[in-house]
Amino acid sequence: MSEVSSAAGTPAPTAACIDGSTPQAAARSAASAALALAYADIDRLVDKVPEMFRGKIREALRRRVATAWTFQVARSKAAAAGYAKPSASAARKTVAVQARPKSATTTAASAGAPAATAATTGSTRGEWGFLNDAHTSIEDKLFLFMSKVQKKNDDVLAAKMREYRDQFVDKKSGGGLLASVASAVKSVVPGSGVLLDALEQGLKSLGGPLLGALVSALGLPQLAPLALKLGADAGAFVASQIDSKSSSTSTTSASADEKTGSPDEKLAMLELQRLVEKQNQMFNCISNILRNLHETGMNTIGNIR
Amino acid sequence: MLTMEEIARGVTLAEATGMTEELGRFIARLAAGEMAAGRLDTAREILEGLAVTNPRDAAAWALLAQVERRQGRVEAAWLCAEAAARLAPEDEQVRLVRAEVLLALPDEGERARSELSALAATPGPVGARARALVQALGP
Numbered sequence: 001m002s003e004v005s006s007a008a009g010t011p012a013p014t015a016a017c018i019d020g021s022t023p024q025a026a027a028r029s030a031a032s033a034a035l036a037l038a039y040a041d042i043d044r045l046v047d048k049v050p051e052m053f054r055g056k057i058r059e060a061l062r063r064r065v066a067t068a069w070t071f072q073v074a075r076s077k078a079a080a081a082g083y084a085k086p087s088a089s090a091a092r093k094t095v096a097v098q099a100r101p102k103s104a105t106t107t108a109a110s111a112g113a114p115a116a117t118a119a120t121t122g123s124t125r126g127e128w129g130f131l132n133d134a135h136t137s138i139e140d141k142l143f144l145f146m147s148k149v150q151k152k153n154d155d156v157l158a159a160k161m162r163e164y165r166d167q168f169v170d171k172k173s174g175g176g177l178l179a180s181v182a183s184a185v186k187s188v189v190p191g192s193g194v195l196l197d198a199l200e201q202g203l204k205s206l207g208g209p210l211l212g213a214l215v216s217a218l219g220l221p222q223l224a225p226l227a228l229k230l231g232a233d234a235g236a237f238v239a240s241q242i243d244s245k246s247s248s249t250s251t252t253s254a255s256a257d258e259k260t261g262s263p264d265e266k267l268a269m270l271e272l273q274r275l276v277e278k279q280n281q282m283f284n285c286i287s288n289i290l291r292n293l294h295e296t297g298m299n300t301i302g303n304i305r
Numbered sequence: 306m307l308t309m310e311e312i313a314r315g316v317t318l319a320e321a322t323g324m325t326e327e328l329g330r331f332i333a334r335l336a337a338g339e340m341a342a343g344r345l346d347t348a349r350e351i352l353e354g355l356a357v358t359n360p361r362d363a364a365a366w367a368l369l370a371q372v373e374r375r376q377g378r379v380e381a382a383w384l385c386a387e388a389a390a391r392l393a394p395e396d397e398q399v400r401l402v403r404a405e406v407l408l409a410l411p412d413e414g415e416r417a418r419s420e421l422s423a424l425a426a427t428p429g430p431v432g433a434r435a436r437a438l439v440q441a442l443g444p
Contacts, residue, residue, distance in 0.1 A: 045328075048322070048323070048324060049324065049328070049332065050318055050322055050324070050354065050358050052357070052358075053350060053351055053353075053354030053355070056347055056350045056351050056354075057332060057335065057351060059347070060335050060336075060338070060339055060344075060347060060351065061335065150309075202378075202380030202381045202383055202384040203384070205378055205380065205381045206381060206384065209353075209357045210353055210356060210357060212312070212357070212360075213356050213357045213360035214385075214388055216312075216315065216317075216360035216361070217356075217360040217361065217366060217388040217391060217392055218388060218391055219391070221312065221313055221314065221315035221360075222313045222314075223313075224312050224313060225309040225312055225313050228309075228312070
């Protein structure tokens with residue numbers, strides 16, 4: 001709070017003389033002017049905060065300033081005298097979580113749609129039109145290509161997982177991608193089956209972003225995008241997949257047929273694994289290509305020098 | 306812009322936007338103030354945003370655990386407390402928050418008691434609170 005109060009510590013002296021009627025009115029004018037100053041400082045401070053919770057923070061700050069203002073003016077002057085200047089902050093960036101990878105050049109950043117510029121060898125329209133655009137560099141094309149393929153793979157993977165959940169909802173533990181999330185969260189649980197209900201409820205109550213943050217905090221940031229996409233469904237699914245082998249409680253809601261280790265289930269898990277491996281291979285391939293391009297460029301530069 | 310790949314690599318929203326630790330601490334204190342004033346919904350929204358912005362901030366998870374517990378969502382509080390304990394296992398305040406959450410869970414009283422007993426020797430308000438809780442739990 002000292003940042004805000006010190007930043008807006010000096011009331012506008014001229015504002016006190018505006019109506020000039022009574023000392024009380026002058027004090028109120030000065031207080032209003034100072035409050036307006038404080039709100040402007042709040043806005044400047046809050047602008048550095050991610051947009052998702054900017055509103056609540058602004059509201060809380062204004063409430064504090066409004067209630068404490070009349071008592072803080074004199075003290076804030078003394079605080080402002082000895083206050084250290086804030087260091088230059090990083091340039092403000094627009095925050096948008098997207099599936100598209102960050103482009104190395106500015107042209108790629110704006111090339112969400114296929115570029116409609118002239119002199120192309122083929123049509124630049126359509127989802128893959130950027131491949132025919134002669135004005136887009138090869139690196140940008142690679143980035144765009146990777147982003148589109150990744151998005152498609154992610155959609156297919158998410159659909160497969162939902163299919164698995166719908167078909168094999170018997171809560172049998174298996175291998176696969178979400179088992180990693182399950183094992184990460186299960187590591188939180190000290191192996192006691194009694195806490196499974198609590199874990200399930202806890203995961204269900206967390207939203208997608210918070211679940212993604214949770215897996216990041218537990219040391220598995222690579223699963224955060226998946227958690228973000230599946231959200232509460234992932235929470236329920238992971239909780240259903242966690243099966244403490246030493247637990248004596250039997251999970252319920254199974255169908256009459258016993259589907260443990262059925263060929264269909266194994267096939268579904270293998271399909272999930274295949275999709276994940278395919279994604280990893282693509283990442284590795286693109287990464288190698290980009291690295292080679294970079295090394296070639298650096299070698300060229302080194303030879304010139 | 307923060308991409309999915311960067312998230313998967315562990316880059317936080319705070320790093321991407323240039324949000325400093327000072328600002329993060331300030332927001333956490335603000336949320337604590339809201340919590341102290343009884344505005345738990347506001348505190349929870351702020352802390353959820355802070356936890357999403359920087360999942361490696363143990364203070365955000367610990368405060369969120371307290372808010373969730375006060376609002377009766379003990380299971381979510383437990384997950385948040387465990388995340389905080391993972392990030393800062395040596396922090397006495399985080400351990401105390403975790404112990405308090407464990408107290409609220411069924412059949413976790415012994416784990417809570419052992420944690421509180423270990424914290425009882427800590428100097429300062431953490432130790433005082435731990436001793437008070439141990440005394441309240443009885444023999």
